[in-house]
Amino acid sequence: MVSFYxxxxxxxxxxxxxxxxxxxxLSAKFIAENTPNSGDSLxxxxxxxxxxxxxxxxxLDGTVIWNCYKASCxxxxxxxxxxxxxxxxxxxxxxxxxEAFKLPAQIVSPTAEVHKFAERWKLSVDRLDLRYACIDSRxxxxxxxxxxxxxxxxxxxxxxxxxxxxRYGKEKYPYVHGTGSVAVLVEDAISAAVVSxxxxxxxxxxxxTSVSRECKEHLNTYTNIVIALxxxxxxxxxxxxxxxxxxHNCTVISLRDxxxxxxxxxxxxxxxxRDEMQVHHNS
Numbered sequence: 001m002v003s004f005y006x007x008x009x010x011x012x013x014x015x016x017x018x019x020x021x022x023x024x025x026l027s028a029k030f031i032a033e034n035t036p037n038s039g040d041s042l043x044x045x046x047x048x049x050x051x052x053x054x055x056x057x058x059x060l061d062g063t064v065i066w067n068c069y070k071a072s073c074x075x076x077x078x079x080x081x082x083x084x085x086x087x088x089x090x091x092x093x094x095x096x097x098x099e100a101f102k103l104p105a106q107i108v109s110p111t112a113e114v115h116k117f118a119e120r121w122k123l124s125v126d127r128l129d130l131r132y133a134c135i136d137s138r139x140x141x142x143x144x145x146x147x148x149x150x151x152x153x154x155x156x157x158x159x160x161x162x163x164x165x166x167r168y169g170k171e172k173y174p175y176v177h178g179t180g181s182v183a184v185l186v187e188d189a190i191s192a193a194v195v196s197x198x199x200x201x202x203x204x205x206x207x208x209t210s211v212s213r214e215c216k217e218h219l220n221t222y223t224n225i226v227i228a229l230x231x232x233x234x235x236x237x238x239x240x241x242x243x244x245x246x247x248h249n250c251t252v253i254s255l256r257d258x259x260x261x262x263x264x265x266x267x268x269x270x271x272x273x274r275d276e277m278q279v280h281h282n283s
Contacts, residue, residue, distance in 0.1 A: 035064050041220040049073040058221050101150055101169045106135040113157055114139050121190055128193055141189040143175050153189055172212035175205035182274045183222040187230055191259035209236035211243055224277040227252045
């Protein structure tokens with residue numbers, strides 16, 4: 001059980017943390033002094049087991065989560081501290097910086113073409129907030145960061161389009177959808193939407209086969225990552241794994257088909273990897 005006494009400025013110094021399955025105690029002062037900005041994570045050596053860079057602490061919009069990912073160590077916990085004034089100011093600044101991006105005027109509410117596209121891929125127009133680009137005939141997936149639309153990616157409805165996907169902004173944010181503790185890296189937004197329907201999984205579309213700086217920053221909030229690129233991108237998947245190893249627990253899986261086609265054996269493989277990671281995390 002984890003018990004806390006929360007004060008307005010953060011976590012009280014008088015509070016200690018008692019963890020399930022072990023006698024490890026971490027002072028609330030240590031947690032408070034090492035809590036990063038909202039949306040950020042820190043990685044360091046574990047103060048209990050001495051594991052090299054195995055301890056992480058993340059601030060997910062006012063919920064602080066910490067854990068040691070060494071299997072034999074029982075350090076871990078979470079608490080709600082609320083969003084600090086500095087984080088509110090920082091988010092406002094981010095919003096002002098993101099002001100630069102506004103959906104082009106040609107991107108409008110979903111049309112019959114969008115609904116037909118969604119029906120074909122078994123997607124929810126409302127859940128994904130899909131739009132329509134009327135000039136170049138694309139289904140548009142808004143890309144959000146901290147709830148703010150910072151970019152958009154459009155899938156052409158023209159079968160012979162020389163550019164199947166088009167990014168409307170200048171940044172290189174990934175398309176992210178879903179909630180959970182395991183991030184599944186895929187190539188495109190449709191595949192990300194499909195895997196996000198699975199329990200405890202977040203679909204993260206690289207919008208290609210490489211990992212941008214912005215994507216790496218986003219992935220800092222995840223420890224467990226499944227790399228599930230298309231079957232013809234095995235070598236690219238291994239390169240991505242190499243880039244992320246050390247900071248994350250990564251695994252590469254070999255798919256029978258692109259995930260957007262919902263091959264049941266592929267989806268079962270992802271669920272199996274998710275369960276393995278969760279068992280390892282809790283052991």
